[in-house]
Amino acid sequence: MTDLKNDIFLRALLRQPVPYTPVWMMRQAGRYLPEYRATRQRAGSFLNLCRTPELACEVTLQPLERFPLDAAILFSDILTVPDAMGLGLYFTEGEGPAFERPVRTERAIRALAVPDMADLGYVMDAVALIRRELAGRVPLIGFSGSPWTLATYMVEGGSAKQFARIKTLLFDRPALLHQLLDKLAKAVTAYLNAQVESGAQALMLFDTWGGVLRPQDYEQFSLAYMRQVIAGLIRGVQGIRVPVILFTKGGGQWLSRMATTGCDALGVDWTMDLGDARAQTKGRVALQGNLDPCVLYASPERIRAEVAAVLESYGTGSGHVFNLGHGIHPDTPPDHAAVLVEAVHELSPAYHECSA
C-alpha cells in the first residue's frame, strides 16, 4: 500500500481486511511516561516542547520504543491554531491553557483572519521530522481541535466548566458565532492540509466539547463545521487515501449523524457499547475505541479480560481500531499500557479471517 512496514491501522480505518486489530492510545505520548517527563523538563515549558520540532518528535516516538503500537500521533497542543491567529496562548500551572486576548466582541471576531501556515511552521517541521524518523514503521496521525472546540477556548479565554460566554453568544448572537466558526473551519482545513503535505498519513478531529451542546446546536454549531472541514481536506497523497477520524466526546447519541460527514472513522467513548455503535452506523464508517482508561488501573488479568470484552463487543471483521475511550490518565502505570497493547495483538486475530 505504501512504503509502510505496518499499514494495518490505515487498512482498518478503510475497513479493508487486516490480520489483527491495530491499536494506539490517545495521549500515548504523555505524562504517564517517565521519559516524557524528562524531555518536558528539558524543554522548560510545555509550549516550548510543542514549538521545538526535535523535542516534539522525541516525545512522539517515545511510546513506540516501549510498545508495539500500530500508529504514531503528532505531539502538539490543540490550541496552536488560535495562537497563530494572535490570541496569545499561555499555560498556567494546574489551570491549563489560557489566552491573553480572548475573542468576545463583534469587532474581535471580524478582525480575526485565517492564519498564515508559515506561522505554524514549527508544527509542519515536527510532522516532517517525525515522518522521517519513523522511517515507515507505522503511519503518522496529524490532528486538530474541531472549530467548535477551538471556539470555546477562544471565547471563554481558557478551559470552561459551564461555557457561559460562548453559549450566550450562541443564544443571543448566533450569526456572529457562525462567522467565527466559518473562519475556524477554513483555518482548520488549511492546518490539516498542511500537515498532510508535510507527511501526516491519517487525520483526527478532536471535538472535545461538542457533547455540551443540545442536539440541534451540535448539528449547526459543531457538526456542520466538521463537515465543512472534511469536505476541504486533501484525501489522498500519491493515490493513497488519508483517512479521517472524528471524535466527539460524549457524542454517543449522535453517531449516525456523525457518520454522514464524509469521515472514515468515528471515535467512541466507553459510555456506549461498540456493538451498538456498529449497528447504529450500519458499517458506513470504521470505529475507534473504546476501553475506559480507568481499566488501566486494574490488574493485568482484568485488563486482558476487558480488552477481550471490547474486541467481542465490536465482533468479527475489519473496521475496528482499538483505542481508549479518552486520553490515557497521567498516573497510569506504563506496564499496564504494555499489557493492553499485547492483549490486543494476541486476542484480536481470532476476529479476522485474513492471516496477513
Next chain:
Amino acid sequence: MTDLKNDIFLRALLRQPVPYTPVWMMRQAGRYLPEYRATRQRAGSFLNLCRTPELACEVTLQPLERFPLDAAILFSDILTVPDAMGLGLYFTEGEGPAFERPVRTERAIRALAVPDMADLGYVMDAVALIRRELAGRVPLIGFSGSPWTLATYMVEGGSAKQFARIKTLLFDRPALLHQLLDKLAKAVTAYLNAQVESGAQALMLFDTWGGVLRPQDYEQFSLAYMRQVIAGLIRGVQGIRVPVILFTKGGGQWLSRMATTGCDALGVDWTMDLGDARAQTKGRVALQGNLDPCVLYASPERIRAEVAAVLESYGTGSGHVFNLGHGIHPDTPPDHAAVLVEAVHELSPAYHECSA
C-alpha cells in the same frame, strides 16, 4: 387530591391531566439569589446552613417568594448520609466536599452500617418545618444522592475527575463494591422514607455520576441499586401517591432502561431532545427537564423562545414537568429565572386540554 392549593406538579408526575406545565428549577434555592447569600453568611458555614432546620427552611422558601414555582425542594447536601455513616464531611473553599475518613479498604467497607435516622434528625426537622411553613402552597420534594453517586464520594474522598479509585474497586473487587452499594441502598431507602414520614410529598434520586460508567456497569452498579431503593420506598401517604423522579446526569442513552425501575418520572438533560426521550420511554414515565441552564444568560426574548421550543419538543398532553437540564448556575441573573417561570406558565396551557 390533598390539602394542597397547587398540586399540578404531583399530577403531572403521575401523567394526570393538568391545566398547564408545572415548573421548578434544580438548585432553585442557591447562590444566584442575594437573599440566599445573606442567609449563608449568617449561617457561618454551608454545613451549618444544612444542619440548622430554621435556616434550611428559610432558603428553601426564598425562591418561592420570588417566583410562582410549582414545587419546593428541601435544601440539603447530597452527602448527609455518608456523613451520618461516620465519614466526617467537610467543605473546603473552592474545592467542594471532602471526607475526613474515606472508605477504601475491605475492612472499612465491612465496618460501615446503615446510619440511625436519629443522626439525620436535622434533615427530618427541616422537612417537617418546611412542610408546615409551605402550608399547602406547593408540594415539597425530598431527595437523596443515588447509591453509586454517594459511593464515588466515599471512595474517592471527595469530588473526582477520573474516578480512579472507585473504578479500580469496580474492576478489581466488584463483590466488595456491591457490598458497599447494598449498604448504601438500604441507607438511602431509610433516609427517603424518613423524609416522606416527615412530610416530603415527592422524591428525587440524583445519580450525578452514573454517566461516567460503561453501559453494563451502569446497569449493575448504579441502576440496580436505584431499583432496589425504589422497591423499598413508601409510595403513598394516606392514599396519596408519593412520586419518584430519577435523574442520571449524562444518562440520555439509557432512558428506556431507567423507565423500568418503578420510578414515576425521569430527569432529562439538554443533550437529548425531549420528544425523542418521550418516544424512547413510550409514555411509561413522566419527563422532567430540559432547558440548558446557560439559556438563562441570554436575553428575555431568547429565554421565552427557548422555553417555547422545550414545550414544543415534549408536545401535547400531561407528563411533563418543566425544569432545567442541570442546576441553575450561580451567576444567573434572578430576573432571567423569573422570565423562565412566567414563560412556562404563559405558553404551556396551549399544550393541555384540561382548563383547571
